[in-house]
Amino acid sequence: MNKKQSRTFAIACTAVATVAFLGLTIDSHRQFPKLTNADQLTPQVIAGKDVWHKFNCVNCHTLFGEGAYYAPDLTKIAKLRGDAYLQAYMRNPAQFYDEQRHRRLMPKQDLSDEEIRNLVSFLTWVSNVDNQGWPPRPILVTGATFPGTDMTAQQQAETSGEKTDGSAVPPGARPLSGNENPIALGERVFRAATPACAACHSLAPGVNMAGPSLSGVGSRAAQLIGSPDYKGKARDVAGYIREAVQSPSAHVVPGPMYSANGVSFMPDTYSKSLTPEQLDQLVAYLSSLR
Known part of the structure; x- marks a missing residue:
C-alpha cells in the first residue's frame, strides 16, 4: 500500500467511524426519554432533584456511578429500601445505627417533611431509570449484595461452608446442588428476589x-411463636x-430501624413478585437456618 492508498484508507476509516459515532449518538438521544421515564418527571421529582443538589x-x-x-x-x-424506610432514615439517621459501633457518618440534615417527600420521589424516579446495568459494581450498604457482584467475606464463607472463625455453617446456609432441592432453590430466590x-x-x-x-431465624421463630x-x-x-414475607407488619420486630408507627419497613409486595412455588422454596430455605 503506497502513501496515497494509506491516506485514502485512513480518511475512509475516519469517515466511517464518524458516521457510526454520530448514528449511535442520535440513536441514544432518541431513546433517552423512554430509558429515563421522562414522562414521570413530575414537579415533585424535579423539586427532589433540587433538594439533592441543595x-x-x-x-x-x-x-449512576457518578459522585x-x-x-x-x-x-x-x-427499590431496596422503600418509601417508609427512606423517610424515617432522612428524618434521623442516628436511630438506625450506633455511631460508636458502626461509625455512622451520615449527618442529620434537618430536612422538612416536604423536602424529604420530594427527595424520595426523586430517588424513586432514579431507581426506575433503565441504566442497563451501570454501574456494574455499585457501592452497597454494609453487608448487602446483588446477583453478579462480589459477596462480603462472611457471605463467601457461608456459601463455601465455613465461617470466618473456622467453625461450620448450618447446612441450610450454603447453596446445595440439584434443582430438585427446595432449599437450594430457596437460597437462589433469597438472592434474586426483587428487592x-x-x-x-x-x-x-x-x-x-x-x-x-x-441467622438462626428458624430457631428464633419456633421460640417466638x-x-x-x-x-x-x-x-x-x-x-x-x-x-x-407476605405481611411484614403482622408481627413487627422491635427496633426503630425496622418499623415506624407499627408498620414494617419491609416491602409487602413479595406475594405479587414471587410465584407460589418461589415462596414455598424461600420459606423452606429460611426455615432451615437454625
Whole structure:
C-alpha cells in the first residue's frame, strides 16, 4: 500500500467511524426519554432533584456511578429500601445505627417533611431509570449484595461452608446442588428476589442491617411463636416465615430501624413478585437456618 492508498484508507476509516459515532449518538438521544421515564418527571421529582443538589448529597453518595464514592451508591436505593424506610432514615439517621459501633457518618440534615417527600420521589424516579446495568459494581450498604457482584467475606464463607472463625455453617446456609432441592432453590430466590432479600438481611450472626439478621431465624421463630410477645397468627415456623414475607407488619420486630408507627419497613409486595412455588422454596430455605 503506497502513501496515497494509506491516506485514502485512513480518511475512509475516519469517515466511517464518524458516521457510526454520530448514528449511535442520535440513536441514544432518541431513546433517552423512554430509558429515563421522562414522562414521570413530575414537579415533585424535579423539586427532589433540587433538594439533592441543595444539600450536596453527591459529595458523599453516587448516582449512576457518578459522585464522591464515599458513601453507598443510591441509584437503586428506593427499590431496596422503600418509601417508609427512606423517610424515617432522612428524618434521623442516628436511630438506625450506633455511631460508636458502626461509625455512622451520615449527618442529620434537618430536612422538612416536604423536602424529604420530594427527595424520595426523586430517588424513586432514579431507581426506575433503565441504566442497563451501570454501574456494574455499585457501592452497597454494609453487608448487602446483588446477583453478579462480589459477596462480603462472611457471605463467601457461608456459601463455601465455613465461617470466618473456622467453625461450620448450618447446612441450610450454603447453596446445595440439584434443582430438585427446595432449599437450594430457596437460597437462589433469597438472592434474586426483587428487592433482593440479601440487600436488607444478613445471614451472619449479629449483623443487623436495614432488616434483622436471619441467622438462626428458624430457631428464633419456633421460640417466638410460643411467646406472648408474638402478635401474628402463625402456628409453626414455616407459617411464621410465610407471614413475615407476605405481611411484614403482622408481627413487627422491635427496633426503630425496622418499623415506624407499627408498620414494617419491609416491602409487602413479595406475594405479587414471587410465584407460589418461589415462596414455598424461600420459606423452606429460611426455615432451615437454625
